[in-house]
Amino acid sequence: MPPSDPSRLRIVVADDSVLLREGLVRLFDEAGFETVGAFGDADSLLVRIAELQPDVAVLDVRMPPTFRDEGVRAAIRIRADHPSVAVLLLSQYVEGTYAQELLSAGNGGTGYLLKDRIASLEELKDAVTRVAEGGTVLDPQVVRELLVRRTDPLAALTPRETEVMQLMAEGRTNAGIAQRLTIGVGAVEKNVTAIFQKLGLEDSGDDHRRVLAVLASLQR
Structure with missing residues (x-):
């Protein structure tokens, strides 16, 4: 009151x-x-x-x-x-x-x-x-x-996750992203997993989450 x-x-x-x-x-x-x-x-x-x-x-x-x-x-x-x-x-x-x-x-x-x-x-x-x-x-x-x-789930991404997302949009593999950012492949995999989680992309077995994540980036 x-x-x-x-x-x-x-x-x-x-x-x-x-x-x-x-x-x-x-x-x-x-x-x-x-x-x-x-x-x-x-x-x-x-x-x-x-x-x-x-x-x-x-x-x-x-x-x-x-x-x-x-x-x-x-x-x-x-x-x-x-x-x-x-x-x-x-x-x-x-x-x-x-x-x-x-x-x-x-x-x-x-x-x-x-x-x-x-x-x-x-x-x-x-x-x-x-x-x-x-x-x-x-x-x-x-x-x-x-x-x-x-309105923008991508806003929840960290700066590193955003960099990984951008390189994913360029079609780079995890190994290619690791080489470009000078980090380990394991670190890239952790960032990719975090991106999927923050974008709500569950592993349904039907959709390729990597493609969906890139589509979300391009539609921003």
Whole structure:
């Protein structure tokens, strides 16, 4: 449910950068929000969140210990265990996979913004308020990434898999691809298998998956 007093939202912040974390606290204070907790990692936030009872949790995507997806994992858990708490992810990069995972985990009350593209305090204040009210806030670049992933399965390929796909389209064998990319044939075979999986090309015994993969590339 939306907070009873949107003008005095209770915020918790999790970001491993001290400067960014303290900067967010000051910005939220200026915006009229109440920052009830600031943490350097997601686990510390999760331990205290029930006690602090925030309206919104603002988290960095990458935090200790692995600096991969701790913020996303915490956000998904918060939405599951504390559905009244909205979450706003902040990142330096467009990470479409993480955004898609978060959005698929709940209905509203979520946001994903790029730190470098937040132009003003008002913009940040508006984003926090909107997710607190149950809305969804996404940076336009994140939206474009999600649309590409939805409409183009080839967007899921890694740079190496894309190179292998292009050489497959040229009619090269695995041995020829290996020679061209200066990698082992076994590495090529792993990439080819990954391409088949990501394009949803099951080994039915009727269709030649290599041909289907190349057709998908040419129809892009």
